[in-house]
Amino acid sequence: MRGGAANPVRLRYTKRGKVRWISHRDVARALERAFRISELPLAFTEGFSPRPKVSFGLALSTGHESDAEYLDLVFAEEVDLGPLSVSLTEALPEGMAVTGAVPLLERAPALQEAVTAVVWQVEPVTADGAPIDASQLAAHVVRALELPTLPTARRRKGRDVEEDVLPFIRRCELRETNPVSVEMELTTQPRSAKPGDILAGIARATDLPGGLAEARVLRTHQWIERDGTRLEPLVADTRPRALEARAS
Amino acid sequence: MSRLGYAGREMSDLWPRIEPLLAQVEKPARYIGMERGSVRPHHEVRRAAFLLIYPDTYEIGLPNQGLQILYEILNERPDAVAERAYAPWTDMEASMRASGLPLFSVDTHRAARDFDVLAFNLSAELVYTNLLNLVDLAGVAVRNEHRQPCDPIVIAGGHCAYNPEPLAEYVDAFVIGDGEEVIGEIADVVGAWKRGGRASRQAVLRDLATIPGVYVPSMYDVDYDGQFIREVRPRFDDVPAVVDKRTVADLADWPYPKRQLVPLVEVVHDRLNVEIFRGCTRGCRFCQAGMITRPVRERPEAQVRTMVRDGLARTGYDEVALTSLSSADFSGIEGVVADLVNDQVGTGGVSVSLPSLRVDAFSVKIATEIQKVRRTGLTFAPEAGSWRLRQVINKLILEEDLYSAVDAAYSQGWRRVKLYFLTGLPTEMDEDTMGIAQLANNVVDIGRRYTKQASCTVSVGGFVPKPHTPFQWFGQNGVGELTRKISLLRTATRGTRAQVKWHDPRATFAEGIVSRGDRRIGRVIETVWRAGGTFQEWSEHFSLDRWTDAMAAHGLDPDWYVTRHRSRDEVLPWDHIAAGLHHDFLWDDWQAALAAHGLPDCRWTPCYDCGVCTDYALEHVVASPLAPAGGSQGTGQDLRGGADTPVRFLGAKPSGVASMGAPT
Numbered sequence: 043m044r045g046g047a048a049n050p051v052r053l054r055y056t057k058r059g060k061v062r063w064i065s066h067r068d069v070a071r072a073l074e075r076a077f078r079i080s081e082l083p084l085a086f087t088e089g090f091s092p093r094p095k096v097s098f099g100l101a102l103s104t105g106h107e108s109d110a111e112y113l114d115l116v117f118a119e120e121v122d123l124g125p126l127s128v129s130l131t132e133a134l135p136e137g138m139a140v141t142g143a144v145p146l147l148e149r150a151p152a153l154q155e156a157v158t159a160v161v162w163q164v165e166p167v168t169a170d171g172a173p174i175d176a177s178q179l180a181a182h183v184v185r186a187l188e189l190p191t192l193p194t195a196r197r198r199k200g201r202d203v204e205e206d207v208l209p210f211i212r213r214c215e216l217r218e219t220n221p222v223s224v225e226m227e228l229t230t231q232p233r234s235a236k237p238g239d240i241l242a243g244i245a246r247a248t249d250l251p252g253g254l255a256e257a258r259v260l261r262t263h264q265w266i267e268r269d270g271t272r273l274e275p276l277v278a279d280t281r282p283r284a285l286e287a288r289a290s
Numbered sequence: 291m292s293r294l295g296y297a298g299r300e301m302s303d304l305w306p307r308i309e310p311l312l313a314q315v316e317k318p319a320r321y322i323g324m325e326r327g328s329v330r331p332h333h334e335v336r337r338a339a340f341l342l343i344y345p346d347t348y349e350i351g352l353p354n355q356g357l358q359i360l361y362e363i364l365n366e367r368p369d370a371v372a373e374r375a376y377a378p379w380t381d382m383e384a385s386m387r388a389s390g391l392p393l394f395s396v397d398t399h400r401a402a403r404d405f406d407v408l409a410f411n412l413s414a415e416l417v418y419t420n421l422l423n424l425v426d427l428a429g430v431a432v433r434n435e436h437r438q439p440c441d442p443i444v445i446a447g448g449h450c451a452y453n454p455e456p457l458a459e460y461v462d463a464f465v466i467g468d469g470e471e472v473i474g475e476i477a478d479v480v481g482a483w484k485r486g487g488r489a490s491r492q493a494v495l496r497d498l499a500t501i502p503g504v505y506v507p508s509m510y511d512v513d514y515d516g517q518f519i520r521e522v523r524p525r526f527d528d529v530p531a532v533v534d535k536r537t538v539a540d541l542a543d544w545p546y547p548k549r550q551l552v553p554l555v556e557v558v559h560d561r562l563n564v565e566i567f568r569g570c571t572r573g574c575r576f577c578q579a580g581m582i583t584r585p586v587r588e589r590p591e592a593q594v595r596t597m598v599r600d601g602l603a604r605t606g607y608d609e610v611a612l613t614s615l616s617s618a619d620f621s622g623i624e625g626v627v628a629d630l631v632n633d634q635v636g637t638g639g640v641s642v643s644l645p646s647l648r649v650d651a652f653s654v655k656i657a658t659e660i661q662k663v664r665r666t667g668l669t670f671a672p673e674a675g676s677w678r679l680r681q682v683i684n685k686l687i688l689e690e691d692l693y694s695a696v697d698a699a700y701s702q703g704w705r706r707v708k709l710y711f712l713t714g715l716p717t718e719m720d721e722d723t724m725g726i727a728q729l730a731n732n733v734v735d736i737g738r739r740y741t742k743q744a745s746c747t748v749s750v751g752g753f754v755p756k757p758h759t760p761f762q763w764f765g766q767n768g769v770g771e772l773t774r775k776i777s778l779l780r781t782a783t784r785g786t787r788a789q790v791k792w793h794d795p796r797a798t799f800a801e802g803i804v805s806r807g808d809r810r811i812g813r814v815i816e817t818v819w820r821a822g823g824t825f826q827e828w829s830e831h832f833s834l835d836r837w838t839d840a841m842a843a844h845g846l847d848p849d850w851y852v853t854r855h856r857s858r859d860e861v862l863p864w865d866h867i868a869a870g871l872h873h874d875f876l877w878d879d880w881q882a883a884l885a886a887h888g889l890p891d892c893r894w895t896p897c898y899d900c901g902v903c904t905d906y907a908l909e910h911v912v913a914s915p916l917a918p919a920g921g922s923q924g925t926g927q928d929l930r931g932g933a934d935t936p937v938r939f940l941g942a943k944p945s946g947v948a949s950m951g952a953p954t
Contacts, residue, residue, distance in 0.1 A: 060305075063318040064554045072554060075326075075606030092639065105313050133606065135324050135554055171310065 048085070049117040050146040052153075053130075054276055057108045061137035066101040069138075073113065076133035082126065085118040099153035099264065099275070100160065100230060108261035112153050112275045114146060142276045150279035157275065159212060161227045161263040164237045169245075169253035176222040182248040183214060183224065192243035196235070207243040210235040214244075225262075304391065305399040311385040319555045320348035321382065323374075323396035326552040326605065330398050331371035338481040340364055340372040341395055341405035341442075345412070345420035346827060348376040348396075352551060353559040355613070356448060357411050359546040360473050370477040373397040373405070377420045380825065383427065393427040402428035406484050407476075408442050410461070412450035415804035416797065416826040419819040421446070422460060432816065433459050434508055440488040443480065443495070451505075452535075452582055453757040453864040456807040456815060458507035463498045465505075466867055467535030467582075468568075470544045472503045499529045503536035505867060512809055517850060519808060519861040534868045535582065537908055541568055541589045545597055552605045561609035561643070562601040566594050566623075570615035571910070573684045573889045574673070575879060576712060578756035579615055582869040584902040586893045587911040591622040598630060602640060609641045617644040618653045621913035627659055646671075649687045652918060654698040668699045671710035674718075675725030681886040682717050684879075689729070696733050700740040707733055707746050713775045714753040714767030714798070716883060723775045726750070727782035734787040746788045750776060752798030754805050757864045758871060760879035765855040766802045769795045769834070796834035800826065802852040803837060808863035811851070814840040870902035891917070 057069065064072070074094060077084050086092035095116040102108050127140040134140070150156075166174050186192060192208040212227040228235055238256045245254035266278040312318035333339055342361055344351025351357070357374065364372035373395035378386060386392070393402040402408060408428060410421050422432045425444055431437045434444075446457065447465035454464040465472055476498065483494040499506035509529045513520040524531055538544055550562060567588040570580040589597075598610055610630070614620065623644075630642050642660045647653040649670045657668060672687050674680045680687055696707055711726050730748045737744025752772045755761045767775075772795035780790050804811060817840035818826075825831040841848045856862065858877055865873075875898075882889065892898055893910045894917035903909055 060309075060322045060324055061554070063312055063322050065319070068319060068554050068556075071556070074608075075552065077606075078608060079603070079606040086639075104318065135326070137324075 048148055049120055050148055050150065051115055051117060051121070051123065052144050052146045052150075052276060052280065053113045053115070053140055054142040055111050055113065055130075055134075055138060055140045057102060057106075057111055057138055059107070059137035061135050062105055062107045064135075065104045066098070069102075069111075070096070070098065072135055072138065076130050079133035080126075080129040082121060082130070083118040085116040097152055100157060100234065102261060103236065103259075106259040106261065109141075110261055110264050112157075112264065114150070114153055144276050145281040147279045147281055153275065155231075156266045156268075156278065157264045158229060158231050158267045159227055159265040159272075160230055160234065160261060161225065161265075162237045163217070163260045163262050164224045164226065164241065165221055165257040165259075166224055166241055166254050167257045169255050171255070171257070172252065173221060174252075174254070176216065176218075179222065179224075179250075179254075180216045182250045183216060183244060185248050186244040187211070187214060189247050192240075192247050194239050194243035194246065196239050205239075207235050207239050211240060214240065221257075302401070302404075303399050304394045304401060307389065307391055308394065308399060311382065311389065311391070315382045315385060316379060317348075317555060320376070321378070321396060322554070323399070324554060325352070327547075327549040328374075328397055328551055329365050331365055331373065333371055333400075333404070335485060336369060336481070337367075338370045338407070338477045338484055339405040340370065340407045340409050340477075340480075341375055341402055342372055343375045343393075343408060343410050343424060345377050345410055345417040345424055346825070347379055348553075349555065349557040351376040351411075352553050352557045353563065354411055354413070355547065355563060355565060356469060358551055359544070360409070360469055361551075362546050362548060363470060363473055364477065367474070367477060369481050373400065375402060375424070377424060377825070378427075380831075383423075383824075386427065392429045393424055403430065403442060405442050406480050406488070408444050410444070410446040410448075412446050412448040412457075414827060415450055415456075415801050416832075418457060418804060418815050419823050419826055421457065422816060422819045423824045425460070432819075434462055435459070437462075437491065439491040441491075443483075443491075443498075445476070449579060449582065452578070452867055452869060453806065454505055454507060454867065455809050455863040456804050456811040458809045459812045460816070461507070462495060463504055463506045465536070466503050466533055467869075468538040469536070470538050470546070472501065472536045475501045476504065496526070496529075499526075502530075502534060505533040507809075510866065519863060521861065522863075522866045532866050532868050534906070535870060537585075537870075537906060538568070538587070539908055540911060541565070541587045542593055545589075545593055548597075548600075550601055550605055552607070559611065561611050562598070562605055562607040563611050563613050564594060564597045564601060565589065565614065566612045566617060566620045566626075567614045569910075570619070571892045572616060572619075573879075573891060575682075575684045575760040575883050576673070576715065576753060576756075577615075578759050581759045581871060583615070584870065584900065585908050585910045586619075588621060588913055591626060591913065594622075594626055595629070598626075608639065609643060611643045611645055613645055616646050616648060618648045618650075618656060619918065623656060624659075627656055631659060649695050650691050651694050651698045654695050654702065657699070658702045667706040667708055668704045669708040669710065670695060672729065673710065673712050674715055674722060675711065675727075675729060676722045678886050679715060679718060679722045679725075681888050682883045683712075683715055684883070684889055686888045692729065693732065693736060696736050700737040700744060705737070705741055705743045705745070707737065707744075709733065709746060709748050711748060711750050712753040713750050713779075714772050716761060716764045717886075718767075718775075720775075720778060723778050724782055726779055727786075727788070730783060730788035731786050738787075744787065748779070748783065748788055748790045750779065750790065750792040752793055752795050754798055754801045756805055757862065758867075758869045758876070760876050760883055762806065762862065762876065763856040763858070763860075763880055765853045766799075768849070768853050769799050772798060794829060794832070797826075797829070797832055799848070799852060800832070800834055800837045803841065803848055806863065807851060810844065810846060813844050814846065817843055870900075870905050872899070872901035872905075875900045 084094040086094055097114045099112040123143045126143050130140040191206040193204055194207045195202055196205050210228045214226040217223045217225050226240055237259050241254040264275055266273045266275055342357045344354050361372045364370040375393055375395050425432050430441050444462045446461045447469055451464045451466055479497045495506050498504050499509045509525050510522050511525055512522050569583040569586040571586055574580055649672055672692055673685045674683055730746050733746045734744055755764045755766055776792045783790050818836050821836050823836045838848055893912050
């Protein structure tokens with residue numbers, strides 16, 4: 043940063059529709075291009091290969107959608123955050139929209155460590171992709187949550203491991219949507235589990251005929267829980283806007 | 291599918307059927323479209339619909355500038371629409387075939403059959419099996435003769451179209467040369483056919499055949515004399531005996547692409563690309579691109595600057611390539627590069643790249659200007675290991691030129707130099723091959739004076755003779771000979787800091803079968819495809835056995851096609867396609883090659899009448915009449931070097947010789 047004051051900012055954005063098929067890395071590149079198209083002055087690291095000062099939250103799997111993605115970044119100079127959402131959204135691919143921008147405290151904890159829980163809305167199908175009977179599924183979910191463990195085969199660091207996914211589940215309930223969906227709140231610290239792992243655990247532990255797999259997955263919220271309070275990341279660690287004008 | 295006339299058919303968005311397949315395939319974003327710059331055109335009966343197809347993966351095909359230019363030009367017309375498709379990777383293709391899903395466009399996810407034209411870009415011979423596969427995946431018969439009247443018309447263009455014969459039974463019409471102007475004439479003919487309910491296929495093909503630059507192979511008969519071609523004859527009076535290429539006279543009239551596509555997944559050449567000139571008259575005898583794209587047409591410097599500025603602002607790219615066949619030859623290159631670099635101060639930086647640098651200190655100077663920091667690797671292409679062989683191929687780089695370029699590079703902080711060579715060139719001897727090792731070792735020695743980390747990578751490709759070049763008569767080296775030369779080179783560089791990389795000689799051989807193939811090779815391509823041979827450019831899918839088995843199955847001798855020298859009077863399969871180069875010019879240049887005689891670059895010296903400008907009433911469009919660095923070959927040397935007889939300048943222009951820096 044060329045001598046000037048740091049202007050850290052936190053953004054919230056969506057990833058919906060066809061664009062869900064791009065990878066986390068592709069999302070990062072699309073955002074970087076959007077900053078250049080909008081002529082927003084990202085700060086860069088010093089050194090031989092300057093990189094923009096951006097820091098992503100929890101990665102979203104390719105194919106999953108989200109209404110609650112977050113990005114921390116630093117601008118090289120003060121930026122009016124009012125029109126920023128509109129101009130960035132215009133420069134992003136369809137389905138990606140910036141839905142909030144707030145000034146961030148300097149040295150705010152990184153999103154990846156700060157976020158403690160994530161809420162998902164999942165459309166389950168059978169392992170073959172067939173529709174699921176809602177009442178049958180409801181019974182299995184209730185039964186699964188009463189079990190002492192939910193052992194699941196997960197793939198971690200390229201290896202198949204057996205893991206109990208029950209400790210990840212804060213909440214898991216059926217929603218009367220059409221088609222039926224499961225809303226689950228999962229812890230993300232110290233590690234996180236994927237919604238598909240939870241579905242597989244439920245199906246296996248309760249012998250659900252046909253098994254369970256995810257059709258569509260939507261991340262609806264991320265939460266930062268600290269000192270007994272639960273905060274949306276656009277509220278936690280942010281500077282009041284009034285201070286922004288005369289920060290230095 | 292109903293037998294309604296074309297106009298009555300409902301077009302559908304296949305996305306709901308495509309999306310369920312995506313969770314199971316690699317890189318699903320290849321199939322979603324949505325690139326910045328893409329459009330979702332509205333299809334109507336009054337608009338001819340083109341599906342522009344690159345017959346390789348999305349990552350390879352998306353950046354293709356030819357297709358992007360046509361995409362824009364067609365969509366700007368009120369009477370045409372264009373969308374794009376790429377070859378689905380093998381996993382996706384298997385899923386599509388299993389669920390009965392046809393080839394689709396990525397723009398609106400429409401079935402390929404809903405388009406009036408399937409238009410392929412052909413940039414390499416080994417993709418031909420993919421073309422057949424994609425036509426089949428579209429639900430269209432692969433052979434022309436089996437297509438129904440209302441089937442889409444299959445068109446192909448690009449550099450490989452200059453020898454259309456191997457695909458003559460599979461492609462309805464070929465476009466020869468620059469596409470910017472002719473595409474509109476094709477759209478007119480196709481539009482009329484569409485509005486008439488796609489009635490007569492014969493009639494529309496006949497109409498296409500009368501457009502200058504369009505070759506419709508079914509309108510020509512081929513007579514054979516044993517294995518040889520006796521004659522290729524048009525079947526109708528209004529069909530031309532020879533199809534001449536189309537050339538855009540002035541690039542300034544075509545500032546495309548204006549809205550370069552920005553893919554969401556990483557692709558090759560993932561940057562803004564601005565074509566600064568088209569054509570090249572360096573005269574490298576192995577180079578088909580340089581022969582078929584003459585004359586040189588520079589884009590005005592002001593237009594280059596505008597295209598760069600607007601392109602960067604619109605795409606958000608942080609890299610721009612100034613593209614051409616030899617970008618350091620652009621008249622205003624120093625100024626353009628300097629301004630580009632200086633304009634970027636304080637914006638996080640935009641990097642500039644110049645593909646195809648010349649081998650000289652001037653090029654290094656420009657590279658130094660561009661690469662202020664992080665000087666890692668620099669690439670040069672001497673192409674041959676000895677001065678004698680470089681005279682044969684007319685790549686007139688003296689050893690001193692290379693060493694001074696390399697010295698400049700290492701002294702300016704570069705640590706890695708990459709050298710490109712061809713092997714299997716005409717008259718090549720083992721001392722030429724050993725010369726590659728010698729050059730590489732000397733390059734490392736120069737680098738060591740500046741840094742202990744100095745290294746040199748030698749990249750060796752097997753030479754495949756190409757149609758419309760002076761080497762079109764040359765018998766290609768076989769697999770054994772290329773393999774022997776490569777191992778000779780590997781032995782000679784063992785234990786040094788020079789690292790050798792090479793292209794598979796078996797793939798080079800297969801490319802040789804098709805490169806100069808005739809109509810009979812079509813069935814070989816079909817057999818390879820039917821045996822599962824798609825993605826032949828990909829080493830994990832390539833197998834030479836499939837090709838040689840297919841040749842045997844059709845009673846054809848691979849060596850007759852690949853390693854046989856052709857004689858002057860042999861009718862070549864592409865003789866009825868004209869790039870404007872006179873037969874006599876090519877033959878005399880071939881003889882000059884065998885005598886190791888160089889030829890100057892005619893954009894800065896008097897014309898030697900290769901035929902292109904004179905026949906087509908064209909001329910070079912070059913801003914500066916001055917040759918760079920004191921010589922028409924740009925390296926500060928004259929054309930003496932080693933040859934003891936005068937360079938022969940072709941055509942009746944002896945008076946020009948003296949002023950061309952000819953022998954003393």
